[in-house]
Amino acid sequence: MPNLVEIRDLHFAYGPRTILSGLHMDFPRGKVVAVMGGSGSGKTTILRLIGGQISQQRGTVAVAGEAIDPRNSKALYQQRRKMGMLFQHGALFTDLSVFENVAFPLREHTRLPEDMIRDLVLMKLHAVGLRNAAQLKPSEISGGMARRVALARAVALDPQLIMYDEPFAGLDPISMGVTANLVRRLNDALGSTSIVVSHDVHETFNIADHVYFLSQGKIVAHGTPEQMRSSDDPYVRQFVHAQADGPVPFHYPGRSLAEDLQLGDRR
Ligand SMILES: Nc1ncnc2c1ncn2[C@@H]1O[C@H](COP(=O)(O)OP(=O)(O)OP(=O)(O)O)[C@@H](O)[C@H]1O
Numbered sequence: 001m002p003n004l005v006e007i008r009d010l011h012f013a014y015g016p017r018t019i020l021s022g023l024h025m026d027f028p029r030g031k032v033v034a035v036m037g038g039s040g041s042g043k044t045t046i047l048r049l050i051g052g053q054i055s056q057q058r059g060t061v062a063v064a065g066e067a068i069d070p071r072n073s074k075a076l077y078q079q080r081r082k083m084g085m086l087f088q089h090g091a092l093f094t095d096l097s098v099f100e101n102v103a104f105p106l107r108e109h110t111r112l113p114e115d116m117i118r119d120l121v122l123m124k125l126h127a128v129g130l131r132n133a134a135q136l137k138p139s140e141i142s143g144g145m146a147r148r149v150a151l152a153r154a155v156a157l158d159p160q161l162i163m164y165d166e167p168f169a170g171l172d173p174i175s176m177g178v179t180a181n182l183v184r185r186l187n188d189a190l191g192s193t194s195i196v197v198s199h200d201v202h203e204t205f206n207i208a209d210h211v212y213f214l215s216q217g218k219i220v221a222h223g224t225p226e227q228m229r230s231s232d233d234p235y236v237r238q239f240v241h242a243q244a245d246g247p248v249p250f251h252y253p254g255r256s257l258a259e260d261l262q263l264g265d266r267r
Contacts, residue, residue, distance in 0.1 A: 001065055004029045004161055004193040005050060010059035012045060019045050020217045023059070027161075032187050032194045034204045036239065037214035043197040044088065046214075047163045050195070051085060052076045063161060081109055084159035084192075086150055088166045092138040098125065098149050099134040105156045124152040127189065128182055144175025148182065155186050162187065162194045168203050176200065180207050201240055205229065213239065 005027035012020040019042045027033045035043050048054045049061050052070045061068045063079055070076060092101045102121045106112060112120070125131045128148040130141075138146055147167065154162060167183060168176045180203040187194040198204045205211070205225035213221040213228070213236055221228065221236045228236055237243065257263075 002028050004064060005195070006060075006062045007046070007050075008060045008062075010049065010056050010061065012042075012049060012054070012056045018217055020049075020056075023217070023219065025212060025219065027193055027195060028210075029193050030187075030191060031209040032184060032196060032207055034196045034198060034208040034211045035214060036198060036201070036204065036211060038239075041214045042217050043214060044165055047085070047165055047195065047197060050161075050163065051083060052079065081157060082160040084154040084157065084162040086154040086162070086164045086167055088169065092146055092149055092153075094138050096137075097134065098130065098136050098138070098141065101138070101149055102152045102156055105153060109157060120156070121152075124156055125149075127155075127186065128152045142175075144171055144178065147171060147175065147179055151179070151182055151186065155190060155192075158190055158192075160192050162190075162192050164194065164196045164198075166198055167196065168198055168200045176203050180204070183207055201242070 003026045005025075007023050007025040010020055010023040011018070023046070025046075035046060037043055045054070049056055050063065050068065052068045055070045064082065066075070066079060068076065068079060092098075093104065096104070099121055102124050103117055106117050106120060110117075122131055122134065125134055128151055130145060130148055130152070133141060133145065133149075138149070141149070151167075154164075162183075164183060167179055171179060183194060183196060184207040186192075196204060196208065205228070208225055211222060211225055211228050212219050215235055221231060221233045223231070229240060231237065231240070
């Protein structure tokens, strides 16, 4: 099967509030696929549905041909072992060393002997350029380095699927570029599939094979970064060219400013 993850006719609502409706997405094996969209458009919700943390009201999410069903906790546990996740603000354990942070999922999910854990952790830290920082505490490293440790931890179990929620948020431009390249390199070295949720057009377009644009719970455009750069779609143009005006409203919907300031009454 060419797709590692398939989403079909997916509907999700929080109570009466529809977040995703009729979603159809493919995540081909070996590829880096980006999911972009305005704040609150439902990007993180998609990752949580794939990870089985929440359940949809309709439709399916399948990973490696198997439906994700949070009610089947035994199957979900097995499926989650194939997934690595780097969550928004995914913090390191501050009281553990860099080494122990990366060792954590290996100790939690495997019964590997200590010398093998040591070699695996050092290999992952080497891949992100931090083998020599293994004994430091998170408080002794920079924000960019901490993000790389979190990357090493997310791939500790050699996942088939790696999900990143805002991996570039809060990083300086150099660390952002380093992190983006690592996302691509780790994906290719592990032969995995990556899903990257991000607002950062520049870094994301540099590393993604395919980009989905989400707005109000629906896919409004998708294609390669090149296709998206030259797209005429007003939503994509607004996003890619960071225009303040366009179909994505700046203001949370509700009463107008004139109404709030009672300007109508004074006329
Ligand atoms: N537990 C919850 N209960 C109710 N509503 C929620 C809950 N979690 C998220 N939402 C709402 O669901 C919508 C989609 O949230 P989601 O986190 O998926 O958006 P997002 O696209 O990832 O946004 P951002 O880029 O700002 O992180 C938002 O409007 C949010 O307020």
